[in-house]
Amino acid sequence: MEICRGDDELEISELDPFLAELLRQIPASTNPEESPAAEQRLFSRPADKGEKESCAEWKLYVEPELRKLFRTATETVASDLQQLNGNERPFANRTLRIPAKHADAWLSALNQARLVIAAKYDFTEGELCDHYRSPIGSRRDLSLFQVNFYGFLQEFILREISGCGEKRSD
Amino acid sequence: MRRQPHWGGAWVAQRGRFAGSIHIDANPVCAAIANPTIEEEIQTEESLDLPWQVVVHNDPVNLMTYVTMVFQRVFGYPREKAERHMLEVHRKGYSILWSGVRERAELYVQQLHGYLLLATLEKVD
Numbered sequence: 001m002e003i004c005r006g007d008d009e010l011e012i013s014e015l016d017p018f019l020a021e022l023l024r025q026i027p028a029s030t031n032p033e034e035s036p037a038a039e040q041r042l043f044s045r046p047a048d049k050g051e052k053e054s055c056a057e058w059k060l061y062v063e064p065e066l067r068k069l070f071r072t073a074t075e076t077v078a079s080d081l082q083q084l085n086g087n088e089r090p091f092a093n094r095t096l097r098i099p100a101k102h103a104d105a106w107l108s109a110l111n112q113a114r115l116v117i118a119a120k121y122d123f124t125e126g127e128l129c130d131h132y133r134s135p136i137g138s139r140r141d142l143s144l145f146q147v148n149f150y151g152f153l154q155e156f157i158l159r160e161i162s163g164c165g166e167k168r169s170d
Numbered sequence: 171m172r173r174q175p176h177w178g179g180a181w182v183a184q185r186g187r188f189a190g191s192i193h194i195d196a197n198p199v200c201a202a203i204a205n206p207t208i209e210e211e212i213q214t215e216e217s218l219d220l221p222w223q224v225v226v227h228n229d230p231v232n233l234m235t236y237v238t239m240v241f242q243r244v245f246g247y248p249r250e251k252a253e254r255h256m257l258e259v260h261r262k263g264y265s266i267l268w269s270g271v272r273e274r275a276e277l278y279v280q281q282l283h284g285y286l287l288l289a290t291l292e293k294v295d
Contacts, residue, residue, distance in 0.1 A: 046279050047291045054291070062280055069284055111236065111286050118231045125230040151233055158235050 005160050010103070012153075013095040020084050020094045022146055027078040029113035029146070030070065038119040042070070042112065073108035080106075103161045110150045110157075117143050223269040224278045227288040228259050240285040241267065244278060269294060 002013045015023070032038035043063055047054045080102060084094050098106055118128065121143050127133075131148055133141055226237075234256055241252035245268060258265035267289075268278055275291050282289035 042286065044283070044288050045290065046276075046283065051291075062283070066283055107236070108286070111232070115231050115286060123231075128230050147231070154233055154236060158233075158239060162239070 003156055006097075008100050010098040010100065010157065010160055011095065012098070013093075015084075015094045015096060017093075019149070020096075022149055023096065024081055024084055025146070026081065026109055026113050026150070027074050029117055030074050030109055032116050032119075035116070035120045037122065038116040041115050041119040043067075070108065070112055073105040074112065076102050076105035077109040098157075100161075103157050106157055107154060110154045114147045114150050114154075117147050123147065221269050221294040222272045222275040223292050223294055224267045224275050224282070225264050225290050225292050226255070226259050226267055226282065227290065228263045229288050232287060234260065237287065240282065240287060244281045244285070 001015055001019055002011075004011055004013075012023075032042050043066065045055055046058045046062070049055070080096070080098055083096055086094075121140055123144060127144055128147065130144070133144060136142075226241075237256045237259065238249065238252045241247050241255050242249060245252075247255070255265045255267055268275065272291070279289045279291045
């Protein structure tokens with residue numbers, strides 16, 4: 001896999017089918033449904049439990065806006081990921097181009113996905129720091145790899161939008 | 171007498187009444203000139219409504235670089251200050267990012283939740 005920055009886009013090329021599939025799973029991975037822990041993490045309390053009135057008003061007024069914000073980001077990412085659904089040879093490496101203006105949406109969707117997966121599997125801090133664990137073993141190991149891979153992409157996007165990355169020389 | 175908390179009010183304010191004086195990119199001088207009455211209202215509320223604080227709590231999943239970027243964006247802090255707060259969150263478990271009037275603190279908490287950070291609004295003891 002190679003990643004670099006063009007004029008108005010970030011390019012991830014030489015994506016093997018496994019990593020391409022992990023990218024395709026970003027939108028679905030942001031869904032906290034069926035996991036109260038993930039739902040609780042995405043929509044955490046804004047104040048102490050004792051502040052019942054505040055928390056109730058937050059649920060009423062703010063939470064719907066947050067849901068909309070997160071959904072919009074995920075939809076943008078899902079639309080960019082359409083590039084990986086072409087009818088090319090099934091095991092060919094792919095290239096994904098992310099418009100620079102979509103960088104914030106990607107940061108949000110990747111973060112949502114990481115938080116949801118980590119909450120579902122209740123990963124420990126030690127596990128999250130174990131970057132050398134093989135993804136082949138169990139569904140848990142694969143999910144941990146997914147969290148770390150998405151984190152790597154987040155780091156890349158952050159570096160690029162802060163202007164620290166190297167520009168592609170055409 | 172303390173005003174009753176109302177997230178809805180602050181949420182509406184973000185998109186209207188206080189927008190000019192809250193967004194980090196806004197020029198506060200221009201905002202004051204354009205809306206002198208609103209500025210007066212904020213000052214009145216500030217005098218009645220101190221102090222509240224915005225607390226960010228540790229989360230092992232959010233990346234350090236991401237948290238630093240969020241602090242820079244939301245509070246307009248320079249990188250060094252944002253990093254100091256990020257490290258405090260990481261080492262101490264929490265950091266007080268801002269304190270002041272409730273309405274503005276509510277807005278900051280909303281923005282931080284929009285970036286998926288664990289943030290709470292707390293009254294200063």
